[in-house]
Amino acid sequence: MPVAHAPVFTLAVRGPDASVQLAASEQDAFDYFVYKRSLVNGGPYTAIGVSPTTFLDTNVLIGTTYYYVVSAMNESGESPNSTQFSFSLNAIPPSAPTNVFAAHYDGLLVVISACARDSDHIHHYRFKRSFTPGGPYNTVWLSTDCVFQDSQVSFGRTYYYVVSAVNPNGESLNSAEVSMMPIPEPE
Numbered sequence: 001m002p003v004a005h006a007p008v009f010t011l012a013v014r015g016p017d018a019s020v021q022l023a024a025s026e027q028d029a030f031d032y033f034v035y036k037r038s039l040v041n042g043g044p045y046t047a048i049g050v051s052p053t054t055f056l057d058t059n060v061l062i063g064t065t066y067y068y069v070v071s072a073m074n075e076s077g078e079s080p081n082s083t084q085f086s087f088s089l090n091a092i093p094p095s096a097p098t099n100v101f102a103a104h105y106d107g108l109l110v111v112i113s114a115c116a117r118d119s120d121h122i123h124h125y126r127f128k129r130s131f132t133p134g135g136p137y138n139t140v141w142l143s144t145d146c147v148f149q150d151s152q153v154s155f156g157r158t159y160y161y162v163v164s165a166v167n168p169n170g171e172s173l174n175s176a177e178v179s180m181m182p183i184p185e186p187e
Contacts, residue, residue, distance in 0.1 A: 004030045004072040004079040020087055022068060023054040026079075030072035036081065038067045045069050045081070062091045062169065093170030094122055097146070097163045102180035110153050110180045114163035115146035122146075122165045130160040133177065137162055153182050 007024040024033050035055040036045035045067070049055045060066060065088040069081035097114035105111055112127055127148040128137035137160075141148045153159055158181040162174035 003076045004074050006080040007033060007070050007072045007082050020057040020060055020066065020068075020089060021054060022057060022070070024070040024072075024082060026072045030074045030079070032073050034071045034073060034078065036069050036071070039064070041067055041086070042084070043067070043069070060089050062089050064088065091169040094165040094167045094172045096173040097125070097165050097175040100161070100163055100175040100178050102159075102161055102178040104180055104182050110150040110159060110161075110182060112148045112150065112161050112163065112178070113146060114148075114165075114175055121167050123167050124165075126164045126166065126171070128162050128164070128174065130162075131157070133160050133179070135160070135162075137174070155182050155184055157181065 004026055007026040007030075022035055024035075026033070032050050032052045033055070034047050035049045035051065035057070037048045037057065038045045048057055048059070050073075057066070065086055068085045068087065069083075071081050072079040100112065100114040103111045103113075114125060114127070124142055124144050125146055125148075126139050127141040127143070127150075129140045129150065130137045140150065140152070148163075150159070150161075158179055160177055160179045162177050164174050165172045
């Protein structure tokens with residue numbers, strides 16, 4: 001069996017958390033890919049992992065450009081490296097929470113729900129309130145939970161809420177505004 005030809009990079013995308021998902025393809029028979037990386041354009045490259053399919057590079061820093069190549073191994077040896085592929089993992093804050101809603105329960109209690117997508121790896125939520133539409137908003141609660149119960153409200157007054165999500169890369173934009181006016185429960 002001859003040594004495999006150089007593989008072709010087919011994918012380099014942001015993976016979960018701070019990682020880079022890599023994939024390659026090869027037409028020849030091979031046993032596994034050797035994924036390699038450098039901080040210098042053109043190498044030298046250091047092997048960072050082997051896999052028969054894809055590889056997740058979890059040892060990366062946000063804002064750093066990495067230069068990747070991949071080779072294929074079979075019983076006859078290692079192929080030449082692929083064409084280099086560069087990738088920079090940029091800091092991406094989470095998306096603004098969507099489907100935010102306010103509900104009124106048990107007299108003087110406003111419940112705000114603002115769960116963001118799990119893929120944004122949310123660290124915590126900032127619940128913000130204003131007495132006027134459009135703000136300015138003051139943060140009234142920080143929580144890892146995406147539901148906030150505001151008991152510091154008065155009957156007959158309208159409250160305006162927005163929520164932002166925070167992950168290690170920063171804070172999202174504010175959600176769409178929701179409002180609620182607590183009213184006394186009928187007796």
